[in-house]
Amino acid sequence: MKSQLSGTSVIGYARGAGETPAGQAVHAASGAKLEPVYTAATPEETNLAVELAEAAFPIYSALSGRERGAFLRAIAAEIEGVADDLAERGVLETGLPDGRLRGETARTTGQLRLFAALIEEGSWVDARIERAQPDRAPLPKPDIRSMLRPLGPVAVFCASNFPLAFSVAGGDTAAALAAGCPVVVIAHHAHPGTAEIVGQAVLRAALATGMPEGVFSLLYGGGRSVGVPVVQHPAIQAVSFTGSRAGGTALMEVAANRPQPIPVYAEMSSVNPVVLLPGALDRGEAALAEAFFNSLTLGVGQFCTNPGLVFLPEGKGLVFLDRLKQLVGTSMPGTMLTEGIGKTYVESVEAFAGTAGVETLSRCAAPEVGKGPGAPAVFTVSVRRFLEEDLLQGEMFGPAALIVQGSLAEIEATIPELEGQLTATIHGTDEELGHHAPLVAALARKAGRVIFNGFPTGVEVCHSMVHGGPFPSTSDGRSTSVGSMSIQRFVRAVAYQAFPQAALAPELQDENPLGIWRMVNGERVR
Structure with missing residues (x-):
């Protein structure tokens, strides 16, 4: 294995220095402990990770789709560069076969590139323009323009059963980063080494593409000691979780009891x-x-x-x-x-x-x-x-x-x-x-x-896929955790009324400099 594992969290562009053990990976087949021992992020490090994400948000969210797309493509390339390491460590930690780990690596990089293409093209923001009618009677009509805007920093909890595609740089992280939201990831104890290898890849990509510090952090220490404080932090604006119904509903309760409640997109249980x-x-x-x-x-x-x-x-x-x-x-x-x-x-x-x-x-x-x-x-x-x-x-x-x-x-x-x-x-x-x-x-x-006339195993990652459903399969059946529509979980619509052209985002300007599809006076045009 070429990747060197330190057993520490990624806090922005630095590594954690906590000393409290957070456990070791276990060889899935034999039960033997795997090195290294992982240390939990301290309360100060956990808070710092979120504060860095909040500081990064205005910078990162203002980047163009092409700039964010380049970041996602760089992550994909970095992950492909450590595919052998991921297969080796992943097999040990999960008991999954080599072919499954390599297939999941390809799915992870494919998701990242799918979102990169989506935001590079740009029409996903659903720009809508209603031009002013100052002479309308009995009341004038103002100029109103709207588009989807990122929510803010997002917390992502890794899944036990998908060490790559639903974990550190999986679909949830890819969708949030594509939307313009910095991400704080909480690693799963079942595959900490695999998580660190991917976390290092994301870190290298962020540095190579000049992303602001705090656009990504990876925390060890578990849901109760680290995850809950992250969800409770006022800067976090959405949560993504894949796991048990007990874990998902617990996070829903934490998020609902904040002074400012936030959405939790939890995938929890299904008998299909x-x-x-x-x-x-x-x-x-x-x-x-x-x-x-x-x-x-x-x-x-x-x-x-x-x-x-x-x-x-x-x-x-x-x-x-x-x-x-x-x-x-x-x-x-x-x-x-x-x-x-x-x-x-x-x-x-x-x-x-x-x-x-x-x-x-x-x-x-x-x-x-x-x-x-x-x-x-x-x-x-x-x-x-x-x-x-x-x-x-x-x-x-x-x-x-x-x-x-x-x-x-x-x-x-x-x-x-x-x-x-x-x-x-x-x-x-x-x-x-x-x-x-x-x-x-x-x-x-x-x-x-x-x-x-088919079977449900095998979820195609594409624009039309819906991987979600009514409670308790997910906490919000209006969303999907697979496919490009999942970006909608991490955005909200903002309308700008009577703004001058120079103050509008390119997506809403009359000249349409990005050449995207928009709804203008009720008609879809480019």
């Missing part, structure tokens, strides 16, 4: 329901079972989009169930991200297995509680019992699923009773899709992304 219609089963039940099993166990079931809930018409799918039983029964447990995640997974599986009315379709050899490996498991239950027991709507974060059986009418009536989800999937024929329009509409009310 799948509805199987008869036409899909007629096409080939065994192949459908195999595709479902692959999606269920991808990443040892530790994606936020693994399908954990299946609705199957009663009396149908016997081959599907039999093939799925075979696949699960002959599968091997996988190493989970952390000991804590593994322990929670085993406990949730045992809770489902012990619930009255739930039958075990198949399980592979159960791991010892607390040791971390994830053993696939699939259970079945009736629609009636599913609706009676709140536990059964809960998430088994790992390679486990619950199959709910009932009539199509019962299944359709059950969808509105579900919690909010990141995704919902329906398998069937085109004709069935037309016949079950109310079912599709019900799924769309419950999820941010509705999939036809």
Whole structure:
């Protein structure tokens, strides 16, 4: 490994000097401790990181889209330069395979370049111009122009299950930086070394492109000791979080109780329901079972989009169930991200297995509680019992699923009773899709992304992607954490009335020097 790890926070352009241990990374497969020991940011360093971000905001937010885009592209290039280091350290800390780490590295750099292209082009600011009508009766109409402006410094909490794409320089950070917001990142204890390698890359990019100090900081020390004080700091204007429902709701409470409440964009939990219609089963039940099993166990079931809930018409799918039983029964447990995640997974599986009315379709050899490996498991239950027991709507974060059986009418009536989800999937024929329009509409009310004849694992990073959904899948179902629309979480609209041309941003000037798309007097023009 070429990158040298210091075990300290990044405070603007300096490194932390705290002495309180914040823990060590753990080899995911063996449980051995990995060097170095990480030290927590002191209260003074935590405060300094936010103060530097606040001082950087007026400078950074005033930069052009091309200047900020150059910064994002520089980050991407720096990350690509340490791809081997990230793969080596990431495999040790997370247990994820080399290919997954390299793929996630590519996704991370792709996200950064996606946002760079967005802000370099410039139309994302949604510039709107209503020209004055001084002779309008009975009252004159003033000149009013509006555009999206950055909120201010943003706090980003790294995710345990995506050490790159949803962590230090992942989608949340990329979107905030693209919007013009300095970022204070709180590292996750599961992969501190990976975080430091990326943090160093961002730091080098900031220096190389002349960004103001404080545009980026990376803090170690955990959510309670470091994260909460950051969220409570009056300079922070938004929070991004990917993790458990308990962690997300706790941050929501902290943010809501500030003298100035701020938005928390938390991605928390989702079981990603799948509805199987008869036409899909007629096409080939065994192949459908195999595709479902692959999606269920991808990443040892530790994606936020693994399908954990299946609705199957009663009396149908016997081959599907039999093939799925075979696949699960002959599968091997996988190493989970952390000991804590593994322990929670085993406990949730045992809770489902012990619930009255739930039958075990198949399980592979159960791991010892607390040791971390994830053993696939699939259970079945009736629609009636599913609706009676709140536990059964809960998430088994790992390679486990619950199959709910009932009539199509019962299944359709059950969808509105579900919690909010990141995704919902329906398998069937085109004709069935037309016949079950109310079912599709019900799924769309419950999820941010509705999939036809596919599976939810694999989130394309693009302009049209929505990775969000009603609570509790996310704290705010109006937003997405993947794709270019996520930039909208870190901006607000500002209107300028009767301003002279010289005082307006280029995006709002009559000459349109940037050549962007704008709405002028109600018409989209360039």
